[in-house]
Amino acid sequence: MESGGDSHTSTTNISDDTAIVDNNQQQQGQVKALMSSLSAAAAASDADAVPLREYQERMVKTAIKANTIILLPTGAGKTYIAADAIIRIGFPALFLVPTIPLVAQQAEALSQRPGMKSIGVYHGDKQIPTNFHTLVSTPKAFETAQARGIPNFAFSNFKTIVFDEVHHVIKEHPYRSIALQLKRSGHTPRIIGLTASLTYSVGKERVQKNIKKLCNELSMEVIEHASDEELRKGGYLGPGRSAAAEVRLPTRSDRPDVVPQKDRQPHLMHASFFNRIRRGTATAFSLEFMSIIKELEAALQEQDPKFQSPLENISLKSWGEYCNKRKHLSELYQYLEHWYEALRILVISWEEHEDAALVFLRMIDCCNTSSMEINCWTHSVLTSVNEFFVSQPTSSDRFDNMYAVLIEKLESHECFRGIIFVKQRVITHVLQYAIAQHKVLSQKLNPCILYAVKSPATCTLRLNKTSCEESLQAFRSGKANLLITTNVAEEGIDIPAANCVIYFDAMNHAVSYVQGRGRARQAESSFVILQERNDRPATLLAHEEKEQHDIASSFIPSNDVVNTDALAVGQEARERNAQPLLQNFTKNNSLQKLQEYCQKTKAILTDTFVEKSLDKKHCVLTYQSQTTQLSAEGIGQNKKAAKRLASFELMKALNDKRKQSASTTTAGVATQTSVKDLNEYCQSTRATYNESFKENNNKKECVLEYESATIKLTGSGIGRNKKDAKRIAAAALLKKLLTSQSEQMGMDV
Secondary structure (H helix, E strand, O other): OOOOOOOOOOOOOOOOOOOOOOOHHHHHHHHHHHHHHHHHHHOOOHHHOOOOOHHHHHHHHHHHHOOEEEEOOOOOOHHHHHHHHHHHHOOOEEEEOOOHHHHHHHHHHHHOOOOOOOEEEEOOOOOOOOOOOEEEEOHHHHHHHHHOOOHHHOHHHOOEEEEEOHHHHHOOOHHHHHHHHHHHHOOOOEEEEEEOOOOOOOOHHHHHHHHHHHHHHOOOOEEEEOOHHHHHHOOOOOOOOOOOOEEOOOOOOOOOOOOOHHHOOHHHHHHHHHHHHHHOOOOHHHHHHHHHHHHHHHHHHHHOOOOOOHHHOOOOHHHHHHHHOOOOOOHHHHHHHHHHHHHHHHHHOOOOOHHHHHHHHHHOOOOOHHHOOHHHOOHHHHHHHHHHHHHOOOOOHHHHHHHHHHHHHHHHOOOOOEEEEOOOHHHHHHHHHHHHHOOOHHHHOOEEEEOOOOOOOOOOOOOOHHHHHHHHHHHHHOOOOEEEEOHHHOOOOOOOOOOEEEEOOOOOOHHHHHHHHHHOOOOOOEEEEOOOEOOEOHHHHHHHHHHHHHHHHOOOHHHHOOOHHHHHHHHHHHHHHOHHHHOOOOOOOHHHHHHHHHHHHOOEEEEEEEEEEOOEEEEEEEEEOOOOEEEEEEEEOOHHHHHHHHHHHHHHHHHHHHHHOHHHHHHOOOOOOHHHHHHHHHHHHOOEEEEEEEEEOOEEEEEEEEEOOOOEEEEEEEEOOHHHHHHHHHHHHHHHHHHHHHHHOOOOO
């Protein structure tokens, strides 16, 4: 988040829905205090206001006339552009932000502009503001209030709607739900989107497709951006798009023994790891690690016959939770909990980060067998654990590489202020511990850690509101010269510019690349990448950023607005391929099945809770996609029970919809997209198909054989070439599969 640019740094403390829950009285007090400070700031004289830069003024004029996306780097003053556009268009206005910390920060930034009138702030359980000229809110809270029929939250009430970090619209995010609802409402307020990067996608075609989708969903007419030269002329101090990242990979960066990048499908992470363990194809470390865990489990089962290994559960965090809930029964439960958490680090990294798993266990002191109660362990277990740690290296290429980079940057910056980004919460603790153990760095660095605390790092490692605020304050004041954080600090928390930004883990997309580099805005700053994905190196991510700006430069709405018919066809294919998830659901598993279905169909699932009586909770669940909107209700003793019943009713409604359209669906398989649709179908059913080709009267004939645990079907097609033949065969096979599936589900096709 930024306001006017580099010279303006908000000092609002973190107040994080992702992390921080106060009692209602404290929350109301905070709201009153914030409103008081905002009113005072809004009363500041025009002489105190910072004038807009030339490129900002140009963009304000555009945003007044047309729905506009403002594409500017972190620190270039996007918020001030939106503020001045709101003032000139007129009130009321809605300013949506993706995280709770941004509510207070952006409200404060808006209040600094002359002409800005009263500002209402809203999120979570805060009291709904009734009188405001500009409302700053998180999307989920806004949706909930709107669903309750709050009059001044209706779309018709707002002349301008701003989406901060607008790129969230194109993923499963509350922003997208609001965008779809706004489109259906028929109201047309001025829409302004703010972002430093337009899409998470990689690859020219996907980037273009998602930018078009973003513009279509919000009816955007213009994408405004500025060149590096224009930014410099305006006084922007950041590195600019021409600044290249330093790529400093460890010596041993290629790991042929881990799961190949092409095989890394997140929904199959659990199955992939344990299949490799069963086949003996996992890394040597993973195999040895699992043998220790099996010994620990066996020892625990001897002491507590009721123990059941939780490793079959595909929810990795549930492993540690299982032991944590039972730690009062035996110390061995608590010890095994830590091994399960280390195993989670290993599984999530596709077996790459064995070094982090080891450092985690050493941090928790799991390597100290002398500290274990001897009565809890057999001699063989103690021996195995001891031999395991003795056989493991005390250093690793990846950690040593990080140490070397930090020492180098400490020497090159007279007053070092660094940020290290990691992917997992638990790794913030691991790196803080590792640096504290280093002879040189422990004397020169005072690291603090920060992450969203809605969920803990592990059952025994967590941050709270106080520790978050202390970390931020320590880094702002300079008491801490290194902040170790997750992507919560990429966008969403206002922290001072650093002179060294380091990515410890590989980046997945250009959003992280742009946001991370934007944090290194001090003079002679360093932006260092310590690990890369083979398919997404830093050079590619930098190219993707340039690609986005090239697209922005040539964006013409009449040419680039996406074909809504094509979007509908694609959505229908996704819903068709996810249809197996609508089978065999019960009241107990319906919510899980519904969430999986929404993930497959890329639809938005929203919940709204209403108290209709003192002893009952009322939940409304809504499914929204490009082609479908369905809602269902549930009433229960608590929110969890009400949501479970609502999910069951919504699954029934979705199933009924599929029954009604089953005959149309099976008859209308699209040949052009049939191969892609078949691949998605196989992925959703976790099945495979084989293909074979042969000559047939100077043409190609393709036979596709689909096989799952319950069904085996074939489809054939003849075409001019293999590609055409396969498309026709895929369409024939899909039709058979959908017919068979409909029959199994009791549909009259």
